[in-house]
Amino acid sequence: MDALTAAGCEQVYHEKMSGKRKDNRTQLKRVLKELSEGDELVVTRLDRLARSTLDLLHIVEAVRTAGASFKSLHETWADSSSAHGRLFLTILAGLAEFERELIAARTSEGRAKAKANGTRLGRDFKLTGHQRRAVIHRLDAGDSHREIARDLNVSHQTIGRIAQRHAVT
Numbered sequence: 001m002d003a004l005t006a007a008g009c010e011q012v013y014h015e016k017m018s019g020k021r022k023d024n025r026t027q028l029k030r031v032l033k034e035l036s037e038g039d040e041l042v043v044t045r046l047d048r049l050a051r052s053t054l055d056l057l058h059i060v061e062a063v064r065t066a067g068a069s070f071k072s073l074h075e076t077w078a079d080s081s082s083a084h085g086r087l088f089l090t091i092l093a094g095l096a097e098f099e100r101e102l103i104a105a106r107t108s109e110g111r112a113k114a115k116a117n118g119t120r121l122g123r124d125f126k127l128t129g130h131q132r133r134a135v136i137h138r139l140d141a142g143d144s145h146r147e148i149a150r151d152l153n154v155s156h157q158t159i160g161r162i163a164q165r166h167a168v169t
Contacts, residue, residue, distance in 0.1 A: 003044050003073055032059070037067035040081065045074040053096045060089055126154050127162070135159060136166045 004012050013027040028049070035041060041063050043049045049072075050056035060080060063070045071085075072078035079085035111121060127135065131152060138148050145159040152159075 004042060007042055007073055009042050028059070032062045032066070035063060035066035035068040039066070039068035041068055041070045043070075043072050046072050046078055053092055054100070057089070057093050057096055126158050127152060132162055135162050139163050139166065 001012060001014070013031045015025060015027045031041065046056060050059055060070050064080065069081040070078070071081065077085060077088045080089060114121060125132070135148055135152070139145075139159075139162075145156045145163065149156040149159045
């Protein structure tokens with residue numbers, strides 16, 4: 001608080017809750033909503049603001065969209081009002097995007113390998129194979145989706161998906 005006051009900050013926002021969960025960051029949400037053209041968001045350290053590089057980039061983008069600038073007192077390179085600061089934040093954004101693409105590629109490769117090994121992906125079926133066959137039989141007999149769903153205690157969308165798969169095969 002002293003460092004922010006010494007830096008000339010007129011209004012100081014302070015989280016009292018843990019910032020580990022994103023939904024606990026009420027003061028951050030408030031300050032981002034209140035930022036306007038020409039304002040400057042100043043933080044003592046980046047780790048007090050963001051929990052990851054990607055989180056930091058989202059916050060800096062929200063600040064930029066509001067027409068404001070961003071500055072860290074401890075990390076002098078993190079100053080979106082200077083050309084050097086914007087360059088460094090752009091490089092960080094590129095690295096974060098590269099990291100996201102690497103993660104997506106590895107995830108995709110892992111899914112493909114699991115499928116090739118016969119692993120069924122996704123959540124389990126609500127109904128057993130026997131129940132799904134009974135649904136198809138009842139649909140062929142003319143029963144409505146809602147009636148079957150009510151009897152099996154599932155949503156009518158579940159019955160609709162079974163009907164859709166049955167019509168394709």
